[in-house]
Amino acid sequence: MRRFARFWWDFVVGDDWVAAVGVVAGLALTALLAAWWVLPLAVAAVLVATLVRATR
Amino acid sequence: MNDLLLVLSSFLASAVEMVEALTIVLAAGLTRGWRSSLTGVGAAALALAVVVAALGPALTLVPIDALRLVVGGLLLVFGLQWLRKAILRASGYKALHDEDAIFARELREAETAAHEERAGLDWYGFTLSFKGVFLEGLEVAFIVLTFGSTQQNIPLAAAGAAIAIVLVAVVGVLARAPLARVPENSMKFAVGVMLTTFGIFWGAEGAGASWPGGDAMILGVLAFVLVLAFASVGVLRRRRVVPVTA
Numbered sequence: 001m002r003r004f005a006r007f008w009w010d011f012v013v014g015d016d017w018v019a020a021v022g023v024v025a026g027l028a029l030t031a032l033l034a035a036w037w038v039l040p041l042a043v044a045a046v047l048v049a050t051l052v053r054a055t056r
Numbered sequence: 057m058n059d060l061l062l063v064l065s066s067f068l069a070s071a072v073e074m075v076e077a078l079t080i081v082l083a084a085g086l087t088r089g090w091r092s093s094l095t096g097v098g099a100a101a102l103a104l105a106v107v108v109a110a111l112g113p114a115l116t117l118v119p120i121d122a123l124r125l126v127v128g129g130l131l132l133v134f135g136l137q138w139l140r141k142a143i144l145r146a147s148g149y150k151a152l153h154d155e156d157a158i159f160a161r162e163l164r165e166a167e168t169a170a171h172e173e174r175a176g177l178d179w180y181g182f183t184l185s186f187k188g189v190f191l192e193g194l195e196v197a198f199i200v201l202t203f204g205s206t207q208q209n210i211p212l213a214a215a216g217a218a219i220a221i222v223l224v225a226v227v228g229v230l231a232r233a234p235l236a237r238v239p240e241n242s243m244k245f246a247v248g249v250m251l252t253t254f255g256i257f258w259g260a261e262g263a264g265a266s267w268p269g270g271d272a273m274i275l276g277v278l279a280f281v282l283v284l285a286f287a288s289v290g291v292l293r294r295r296r297v298v299p300v301t302a
Contacts (some may be wrong), residue, residue: 011194011195012130012133013133014133014134014137015137015140015141016137016140019133019136019137019140020133023129023132023133023136023255023259024129026132026259027125027128027129027259027262027263028263030259030260030263030264030265031125031263031264034263034264034265035265036260036265036266036267036268036273038260038265039256039259039260039263039265040256040277040280043132043136043252043255043256043281043284044284046136047136047139047140047143047284047288048288050136050140051140051143051144051288051292054140054144054149055144055149055292055295
């Protein structure tokens with residue numbers, strides 16, 4: 001059961017949980033503001049954050 | 057245009073995953089025997105068919121906005137994973153994916169693994185092939201189903217994947233070697249860009265936002281993600297070559 005859960009965690013979330021959390025936050029903010037420009041900016045911020053974490 | 061991007065995304069994602077699966081199947085076949093290896097491939101294909109048959113019709117029943125929100129979110133998470141690794145590889149922070157090196161490692165491991173026979177099959181060879189094809193195929197199945205259902209055209213997405221699978225299988229059978237010359241790293245970069253693009257587009261629509269210009273705006277999102285990705289590679293490359301000062 002633990003290995004099964006681990007498999008799905010690796011499959012969906014992957015190496016950096018920040019990306020998954022950032023995406024959920026970006027979608028929530030988009031829904032709140034109903035503005036198209038929110039998600040591209042959120043994705044840019046998440047990508048930069050996850051790259052900084054990977055290279056520091 | 058969206059249909060073309062849909063087929064192209066399915067094709068590229070499927071091709072890179074199948075190149076990786078082929079490397080594992082070849083290593084298993086050459087060291088543990090083709091019967092066990094190909095039985096593993098067949099069992100994995102059957103398991104994937106069950107997953108697709110169960111999930112495919114279920115996805116068509118979900119309301120389109122809810123589907124786009126969930127699928128957009130998942131594609132974004134997947135896309136950002138692919139894009140992050142591709143950017144790190146392109147900027148030299150992560151080793152390039154090398155099918156020859158992976159093949160050599162798989163061969164070494166398969167040659168030294170203990171022999172255990174179950175149901176008349178070499179169990180290591182069977183499970184190695186099964187896991188390789190099932191795990192790589194699961195991602196392909198997921199991409200095809202989510203892309204297809206959100207664009208309301210699963211057959212078109214499946215066609216892109218099918219062309220890639222047949223192409224890789226035919227070339228693999230002819231070459232009997234890992235397809236190291238396939239520009240896998242560039243293809244992964246392209247897939248990361250496309251998954252992220254579709255994820256942004258559908259995710260925002262599913263969350264209730266409207267794109268100015270409608271579906272045509274997907275090209276604008278694509279351009280945005282491309283600029284973001286190449287700028288990230290440029291910045292990281294410069295950071296790597298800046299000499300450390302005392």
